[in-house]
Amino acid sequence: MGGDNPQWEWQRTKMEMKMQDICRPNIHSNAERWNSFSYRNIALLPQPCRRGINFASFGFPEVDEDITFWIGSAQAHTPCHYDTYGCNIVVQVFGRKSWTLLPPDAKLTSVRIPYEESSVYCKENFYSPASYSQFTKVENDVYQVILEPGMALVVPPRWWHYVETLEPALNFNTWLSLETDVDSLISECITKLMVQDLCDEVAENVKNRIINPNEELLTTTTSIDKSYSILNYLLNQKRTKKQQRTDLKRYSCHYLASDAFSRLVDECGSFVSPVKKLNQTDFYHFIAGNHARYDSSLNGGNYSGLTADETEQAIRLRNLVNVCCKPDVVKSIETTLLDEYSE
Ligand SMILES: O=C(O)CCC(=O)C(=O)O
Numbered sequence: 595m596g597g598d599n600p601q602w603e604w605q606r607t608k609m610e611m612k613m614q615d616i617c618r619p620n621i622h623s624n625a626e627r628w629n630s631f632s633y634r635n636i637a638l639l640p641q642p643c644r645r646g647i648n649f650a651s652f653g654f655p656e657v658d659e660d661i662t663f664w665i666g667s668a669q670a671h672t673p674c675h676y677d678t679y680g681c682n683i684v685v686q687v688f689g690r691k692s693w694t695l696l697p698p699d700a701k702l703t704s705v706r707i708p709y710e711e712s713s714v715y716c717k718e719n720f721y722s723p724a725s726y727s728q729f730t731k732v733e734n735d736v737y738q739v740i741l742e743p744g745m746a747l748v749v750p751p752r753w754w755h756y757v758e759t760l761e762p763a764l765n766f767n768t769w770l771s772l773e774t775d776v777d778s779l780i781s782e783c784i785t786k787l788m789v790q791d792l793c794d795e796v797a798e799n800v801k802n803r804i805i806n807p808n809e810e811l812l813t814t815t816t817s818i819d820k821s822y823s824i825l826n827y828l829l830n831q832k833r834t835k836k837q838q839r840t841d842l843k844r845y846s847c848h849y850l851a852s853d854a855f856s857r858l859v860d861e862c863g864s865f866v867s868p869v870k871k872l873n874q875t876d877f878y879h880f881i882a883g884n885h886a887r888y889d890s891s892l893n894g895g896n897y898s899g900l901t902a903d904e905t906e907q908a909i910r911l912r913n914l915v916n917v918c919c920k921p922d923v924v925k926s927i928e929t930t931l932l933d934e935y936s937e
């Protein structure tokens with residue numbers, strides 16, 4: 595069950611449990627709960643479990659460490675967002691997971707709160723929507739696929755995705771580095787500096803509602819100075835059109851032309867297929883089904899436990915960060931810095 599806002603990460607409870615219990619969330623209680631142990635690097639897995647995990651069969655033999663795993667019980671989900679870096683390859687190993695995808699220009703409302711470097715969330719709640727009205731602007735832009743064991747999904751850069759586990763499931767993924775990530779580094783750096791400055795001297799319990807739990811904000815003057823030097827370095831490189839010196843292999847980012855894609859599907863149709871677009875009626879039924887989880891008594895959870903003053907401060911801060919850190923606002927700050935502030 596959920597209220598009208600997406601279930602953000604700070605609302606989760608951290609607990610220690612055996613791997614076998616992660617997938618049986620209600621075994622010790624009747625409470626409705628889902629568990630997830632996700633978005634973690636495979637280095638956390640015991641060595642024998644890591645054997646054979648790499649992306650060589652996809653043509654990327656160099657990818658054998660930068661791999662993330664996701665384990666969850668039914669209903670474990672990640673609110674709709676896009677990743678600011680890379681092109682994602684997802685491999686489903688166990689159980690099924692539903693992926694709902696929308697193109698980068700879909701009319702969703704981007705928010706930077708909760709703040710997490712590399713993820714831009716949207717305000718619309720796919721898990722327990724209060725109503726369908728928030729989705730009318732995107733109802734013709736929705737793609738959906740259910741990943742089953744043995745399937746892989748390529749998520750194109752900056753596509754929005756809402757992902758929900760349908761039954762106990764395990765998958766791995768990697769984000770291939772792209773040449774365009776260098777631009778994202780600049781905008782993510784500007785965003786981080788603004789969030790840091792706006793959150794400076796804000797009490798910890800208010801900050802917890804703004805910053806994602808796994809995100810470390812720089813707080814000391816020296817670390818903030820360091821971020822400014824990184825930003826200046828990146829801006830200067832862009833001004834002088836210098837290539838970033840890096841050991842990292844970056845791939846160019848091109849969509850296949852539609853005839854090349856058709857040829858690929860013709861030739862490899864038994865194992866390659868495009869993700870299907872949902873028709874409006876099916877999308878409506880998907881949202882209506884998820885609406886059954888909506889519980890208005892859970893509304894307002896974003897500020898529960900805060901005093902009236904703290905709530906007001908958190909709302910003000912959230913609105914300010916969301917406005918200042920809109921991707922197009924950040925882009926325009928970057929352009930201004932490049933044009934008017936070169937040394
Ligand atoms: O599996 C999930 O819950 C989210 C996955 C995701 O966001 C990603 O792979 O980029």
Ligand SMILES: [Fe+2]
Pocket residue numbers: 675676677755
């Ligand atoms: Fe993602």
